[in-house]
Amino acid sequence: DTAVSQTPKYLVTQMGNDKSIKCEQNLGHDTMYWYKQDSKKFLKIMFSYNNKELIINETVPNRFSPKSPDKAHLNLHINSLELGDSAVYFCASSQGPPTGPWGYTFGSGTRLTVV
Amino acid sequence: GIQVEQSPPDLILQEGANSTLRCNFSDSVNNLQWFHQNPWGQLINLFYIPSGTKQNGRLSATTVATERYSLLYISSSQTTDSGVYFCAVVGGADGLTFGKGTHLIIQP
Numbered sequence: 001d002t003a004v005s006q007t008p009k010y011l012v013t014q015m016g017n018d019k020s021i022k023c024e025q026n027l028g029h030d031t032m033y034w035y036k037q038d039s040k041k042f043l044k045i046m047f048s049y050n051n052k053e054l055i056i057n058e059t060v061p062n063r064f065s066p067k068s069p070d071k072a073h074l075n076l077h078i079n080s081l082e083l084g085d086s087a088v089y090f091c092a093s094s095q096g097p098p099t100g101p102w103g104y105t106f107g108s109g110t111r112l113t114v115v
Numbered sequence: 116g117i118q119v120e121q122s123p124p125d126l127i128l129q130e131g132a133n134s135t136l137r138c139n140f141s142d143s144v145n146n147l148q149w150f151h152q153n154p155w156g157q158l159i160n161l162f163y164i165p166s167g168t169k170q171n172g173r174l175s176a177t178t179v180a181t182e183r184y185s186l187l188y189i190s191s192s193q194t195t196d197s198g199v200y201f202c203a204v205v206g207g208a209d210g211l212t213f214g215k216g217t218h219l220i221i222q223p
């Protein structure tokens with residue numbers, strides 16, 4: 001039973017399209033995250049939600065909009081996709097707020113390719 | 116924000132060799148994790164180790180929080196150990212911050 005699951009695993013789409021990536025965790029954690037891994041393998045935080053409240057909102061284009069319908073789900077919607085959005089997007093969760101003394105659990109990633 | 120530096124950036128070893136990967140961080144932390152990203156892209160949590168020493172099979176890790184570094188030891192390397200090893204820390208308001216990783220290749 002997967003702890004943090006993301007769908008889809010792969011997404012190939014054309015420039016200008018709008019797409020969503022879904023994430024669900026069954027760990028009972030309060031906080032969820034989106035990370036982006038670029039072509040050089042660097043992982044950077046994009047957003048964090050704690051109990052459905054946005055608490056980390058890094059400098060990303062406003063074409064990216066996270067939504068958390070409940071604390072077990074965090075989706076990422078991307079409008080007007082650009083070539084530079086191609087990357088692997090990871091969802092993660094943690095027991096409590098981002099700065100606390102607990103580990104983060106990551107999903108298996110969604111590889112987004114914009115053509 | 117907190118800076119995380121990993122060394123070496125690349126490492127090529129023969130099967131059976133031992134290795135030590137290092138992670139230096141620029142400020143005090145209350146969370147430090149080591150991850151292995153396998154060739155299929157999965158991020159696997161190896162250790163949650165903000166301080167002290169832990170062991171799991173052929174892998175062990177030590178964090179000396181007062182001196183702001185952590186070490187990951189891999190003994191008797193196997194080809195399945197290949198991949199990228201990331202150190203990540205929480206030391207401020209930014210959440211888990213990753214280093215750039217050590218790319219490890221184990222040759223048969």
